[in-house]
Amino acid sequence: MAKTVAPVYDPQAIEPKWRDAWKKAGLFRAREDGNKPKFYNLVMFPYPSGPLHMGHFRNYVIGDAFARYKLMRGFNVLNPFGWDAFGLPAENAAIQSGIPPRVSIEGNIAISKHELDLMGVLYAWDREVTTSNEDYYRWTQWLFLKFLEQGLAYKQKAWVNWCPKDNTVLANEQIVNGVCWRCGTKPTKKELEQWFFKITAYAQRLLDDLNKLDRWPERVKVMQANWIGRSEGADLDFFLEREGKLRVFTTRPDTVFGATFMVVAPEHEILPKIVTPDQRAAVDAYIERTKAETEIERLSTEHEKTGVFSGAYAINPFSEERIPIWIADYVLANYGTGAIMAVPGHDSRDFEFARQHKLPIRRVIGPSLDAADKPLDTAFEAYDGVLVNSGAFNGLSVKEGIERITAEAERKGIGKRTITYRLRDWLISRQRYWGVPIPIIYCPDHGIVPVPDRQLPVRLPAEVEFRSDGQNPLAHTPSFVNTTCPKCGKPSRRETDTMDTFVDSSWYFLRYASGDDPSQPFDKKRVDYWMPVDQYTGGIEHAILHLLYSRFFMKVLFDAKMVSVDEPFAALFTQGMIHRNGYVMSKSKGNGITPDYMVEKYGADTGRVYELFIGPPDQDAEWNDRGVDGVARFLHRIWRQIVGEEDGVVPGMARVPSEELTRKLHETIEKVTRDVEAFHFNTAMSALMELSNAMQDYLQAGGRRNDAWEAACRDLTRLLGPFAPHLAEELWQRLGGEGLLVYQPWPEPDPTILRRAKVTVVVQVDGRLRDRIEMPAGIDQSDAQARALKSPNVERAIGGRRVQRAVHVPDRLINLVTG
RNA sequence: GCGGGCGUAGCCGAAUUGGUACAGGCGCACGGCUUAGGACCGUGUGGCGCAAGCCAUGGAGGUUCGAGUCCUCUCGCCCGCACCA
Incomplete structure (x- = not known):
């Protein structure tokens, strides 16, 4: 048996060489090039929080592998990266350590970049975006002013969610499970003047266009649809006994004859007008009590529905009954009209409230007309039934009842069809320093004055005093606050709130497409060339927040004719998280595997292939150190098969047919291609292992290093290219391949061989x-x-x-x- | 409560349209090579059975020539929303 000593696979020796070669070749330096089809491959950019671990890398490895694959498929690939660099952690760190946010962020970026590089993850770095850099945030400010111009940004006093730990307000989307999404603190309510983006103006389009997103995960679309929360129904006016009226929203106008009382939210503005003197003390006490309660406390009181009688009465416009008006916090001030007609017979919440406060319960829907007097021991909420105890409307189906009663209310001028959304406007003010200053000046004469374009950016001052009381340092920096009115030159004050960082991330993908244009936020022509993003990959935690905001931005810019598509992300993939020792891999749990460790012990390629092999990419996976060993064995064996020169020829043995090997090769090409297109990286890796096993069997059985063998080696190397790129380049070179493997075409299966x-x-x-x-x-x-x-x-x-x-x-x- | 998803080997997991259940990896067993190895290579590996074969995809039914896949019921787990009128 011929045997020469083949050098052993030594990833540490070969990996840096190839990274340098890619950089020298300008890998992923993208130009707008009409000769090839474009492919915009994007991974969600991170907040630069310091060292990365292999949990983070799942996203980047998937993105990098896919970008390399598309490159080999002949696409003009845009594969950019950047940093969502504004945000609270850097500011909190500054309060504790005194290190200015800009300094710590830059340090973290340098560390992360080094780690990405170590793992062979490359990007179009010439298009790098850092949201906290002046050349980016001046355009975030510019876009804010654009929104203002379009009437899509406004300032309003509102009851808002306040996080006492982060000392700032939160948007509704940023309360997750009743607590602050960032720090887990229970928010309280505050009434403050705040800036909002009018995302509700786009509610219907954001809902409708989910249908266009046929390459998004179903669950993300469902979550967004639920979040937007469209309800069809009617607004109905109930006249008050004394004077005035109270408007309610209901999805069940057919049950109006069963409205035996009304409920208004404690914050409802009508209250001072209607509360009777004898009830005033009780009402005031109740309102005080609900104000003190946080959201989460309101949730925990789910089972006892509290409330208080206002002393006032309204007249049911259909039954003409005199019904009491109650105040209860189970009615929300900021949904519908903040008031309801309570139909205890057919709404379980009203039922519970009626039981507790001994209010009458009436059946107005029954399985049939003769069920009119059947008592209700629970709310009958079903839509299949007929109207009973409803005067002229008796006998109608629920559907007809909704239709006819709404029509009747419209005829009488006491109501109209309405569509209500759960979605609220996006609160973007943050009372913190490390963010984009809102470009607004308050003039004693002219009020709210936008900063003129030519004065942008409103610079975030570097020299500020970080206060331990959590107050916004900007408000205490006179050189920032004090300015002059752009209109009249009078001494004026600057807005000291900064923008929610989700504003920054709502358009960064447009900036990538444009390079670093100094004259505008992005160049329409180049954006038109690249957009939409063809493949977006990131975490499920952004299912609503970032992905909804970005869709909203895109639609606003589309309406302003600044872009030509109105959905930013054609295909979305949400990868699962990596666990280790039972917990999500994280720095705080101390269960992270660092890229440095991986590279030193196994090489970057083993880490990359393992992350692709670990399990279905859309599901969470458990990191298994032995599994890593298995992948390392696989790559070592490929090395031996391709670089080693052991020949399998056994004297006297029958020649093993190489057609088997050739067919396996082409089946593998076909399968890996199909799997990668479908993001089934785990099965693509097992297909490569199978091919390697087949090659082993071939040698074992005495197969020769003939043409079939050479072809298998060459194509296996090319198939490995996107996943184990360093190893593949080295093998390609040793096989005598031309140029860099990364620029080689992806192999094609031969259908005649597959047959x-x-x-x-x-x-x-x-x-x-x-x-x-x-x-x-x-x-x-x-x-x-x-x-x-x-x-x-x-x-x-x-x-x-x-x-x-x-x-x-x-x-x-x-x-x-x-x- | 409403919505979405998932239950396959000792473990992670494969399985176009219903068509050979368990690919690949881990683990385990045995063998080889080794001074030695938790390295490497090879063989085997769902259960019962001497075998023919039978039984196996959370459980119970059903449709079908044929069901992990479709339908009904049921148990368990995960995720999202959660007093949204």
Whole structure:
């Protein structure tokens, strides 16, 4: 047996060499090039929080592998990266350590960049975006002013969610499970003047256009649809007994005859006008109590519905009954009209409230007309039934009832059809320093004055005093606050709130597309070339927040004719998280595997392939150190197979047919291609392992290093390119390949080779497997049946019965049915 | 409560349209090579059975020539929303 000592696979020795070669070649330096189809590949950019671990890398490895794959497929690939660099952690660190946010962020970026590089993850760094850099945030300010101009940004006093730990307000989307999404603190309510973006103006389009997103995960679309929360119904006016009226929103106008009382939210503005003197003390006490409660406390009181009688009465416009008006916090001030008609017979919440406060419960929907007097021991909420105890409307179906009663209310001028959304406007003010200053000046004469374009950016001052009381340092920096009115020059004050960092991330993908244009936020022509993002990959935690905001931005810019598509992300992939020792891999849990460790112990390629192999990419996965060893073995073996020169020729042994190997190769090309397109990286990796196993079997059986073998080596190397790029480059070079592998075309399967001459046909008798028989491909049913009947196993299974019929799946299966 | 998803080997997991259940990896066993190895290579590896074969995809039914896949019920787990009128 011929044997020469082959150098062993030494990733540390080869990896840096190839990274340098890619950089020198300008890998991923993208230009707008009409000759090739474009492919915009994007991973969600991170907040630069310091050292990365392998949990973070799942996203980047998937993104990098896909970008390299698309490159080999002949696309003009844009594969950029950047930093969502504004945000609270850097500011909190500054308060504790005194290190200015800009300094710590820059340090963290340098560390992260080094780690990405170590893992062979490359980007179009010439298009790098850092949201906290002046050349980016001046355009965030510019866009804010654009929104203001369009009437899509406004300032309003509102009851808002306040996080006492972070000392800032939060948007509704940023309360997750009743607590601050960032720090987990229970928010309280504050009434403050705040800046909002009018995302509700786009509620319907944001909902409708989910249908366009056929390459988004269903669950993300469902989450967004639920968040937008469209309800169809009617607004109805109830006249008050004394004077005035109270408007309610209901999705069930058909149940109006069952409205036996009304409920208004404690914050409702009508209250001072209607509360009677004898109830005033009780009402005031109740309002005070609800104000003190945080959201989470309101949730925990789910089972006891508190409330207080206002002393006032309204008249039900349909039944003409006199009904009491109550105040209760189970009615929300900022949904619908902040008031409801309570129909305890057909709404479980109203039912519970009526029970507790001894209010009448009336049935107005029943399974049939004769059920009118059947008592209700629970709210009957179903839509299948007929109206009862409803005067002229008795006997109508629920659907007809909704239609007719709404029409009647419209005719009488006391109501109208309405669509209500759960979505609220996006609160973007943050009372913190490390963010984009809102470009607004308050003039004693002119009020709110936008900063003129030519004065942008409003610079975030570097020299500020970080206060331990958590107050915004900007408000205490006179050189920032004090300015002059752009209109009249009078001494004026600057807005000291900064923008929610989700504003920064709502348009960064447009900036990438444009390079670093100093004259505008982005260049329409270049954006038109690249957009939409063809593949967006990131975490599920942004299912609502970032992904909804970005969609909103895109639609606003589309309406302003600044872009030509109104959905930013054509395809979305949300990868699962990596766990280790039972917890999500994280710095705080101390269970992180660092890229440095991986590279030192195994090499970057083992880390990359393991992260792709670990499990279905959209699901969480458990990191297994032994599994990493398995992948390392796989790559070592490939090295030995391709670089090693052990020949499998065994004297006297029959030559092993190389067609088998060639077919396996082409099946692998076909499978890996299909799997990568479908983001099934785990099965793509197992297909590569199978090919390597087949090559091993071939050598083992005495196969020679002939053309078939050479082809297998060459194509396996190319198939490895996107996943184990350093190893693949080295193998490519040693195989005598031209140029860099990363610029080689992806292999194509040969259909004539895939077409087998012989196939294994499964033979069943009455649906049970009895034999497997080699038959020529394309065999027809009667021939297949004839061959099947010759099998002793089949004969025994038939046992002398008659074959009544047969089911034939060409080239796969024949089932002989005797029964 | 409403919405979405998932239950396959000792473990992670494969399985176009219903068509050979368990690919690949881990682990385990045995063997080889080694001074030695937790390295490397090879073989085997769902259960029962001497075998033919039978039983196996959370459980119970159903449709079908044929069900992990479709339908009904049921148990368990995960995720999202959660007093949204």
